[in-house]
Amino acid sequence: MSTKFRGSQEHHHGSSSSSTSTSHVPPGQAAGLVAILKDKSVDELRKLLSNKDAYQQFLSSLDEVKIQNDVNDDLCKENLQLADENLQKEPRIVELRNQNKIICTTELAMAQEKLNGLEKQKEEMMKLNSPLYLLQWIQEAMNKTEAESENLHQQVLDREIDIGAFLQKYKKLRTAYHRKSLVHLAARTSNI
Numbered sequence: 373m374s375t376k377f378r379g380s381q382e383h384h385h386g387s388s389s390s391s392t393s394t395s396h397v398p399p400g401q402a403a404g405l406v407a408i409l410k411d412k413s414v415d416e417l418r419k420l421l422s423n424k425d426a427y428q429q430f431l432s433s434l435d436e437v438k439i440q441n442d443v444n445d446d447l448c449k450e451n452l453q454l455a456d457e458n459l460q461k462e463p464r465i466v467e468l469r470n471q472n473k474i475i476c477t478t479e480l481a482m483a484q485e486k487l488n489g490l491e492k493q494k495e496e497m498m499k500l501n502s503p504l505y506l507l508q509w510i511q512e513a514m515n516k517t518e519a520e521s522e523n524l525h526q527q528v529l530d531r532e533i534d535i536g537a538f539l540q541k542y543k544k545l546r547t548a549y550h551r552k553s554l555v556h557l558a559a560r561t562s563n564i
Contacts, residue, residue, distance in 0.1 A: 494555070503559065512554040517549040 409417065420427050431437050499505055521542060528538040 404436075405434075507556065507559055510552055510559065514549060514552045514556060517545055517552060521545045521549065 381481070412420070418428055432441075524538060524542055524545065527533045528535065528542075533541075
């Protein structure tokens with residue numbers, strides 16, 4: 373017949389050989405247990421080995437077991453208290469997560485809006501600096517100068533302006549027109 377004592381040591385009774393596994397009980401505690409068991413009668417020891425309730429009651433009466441049970445109870449209480457505190461913090465954590473999502477979403481939307489504005493500015497600047505736009509701009513400037521020349525010519529025919537003033541202004545307008553025309557022609561014939 374074999375029984376386990378303290379979960380770490382096996383005793384074999386009624387056989388010629390006995391084996392003992394290594395014990396995890398400190399020597400001081402083992403000596404205390406031996407002293408307690410030494411005071412028991414053979415009948416009491418047999419009862420402990422054969423009756424689980426008696427064995428359990430004996431174990432529960434030991435100071436080391438009582439201390440261990442108290443420590444275990446304290447740890448369980450602390451664990452429950454921490455779990456309760458964590459559960460009480462859960463609504464605040466959820467609220468902070470939601471606030472964080474709102475802040476991040478708002479900042480992202482603002483950054484996206486700013487990026488879109490910058491992209492539009494870039495496109496407009498690229499468009500303004502494109503060869504096609506520059507050619508169009510030069511053509512419009514030429515047309516405006518041509519219209520001013522025609523208007524000035526009409527004023528001299530209608531005798532609204534004298535010849536001296538006409539020649540001075542007309543010469544300036546025609547010079548500007550021909551410069552723009554040459555730039556326009558050069559731009560059209562170049563690789564741009």
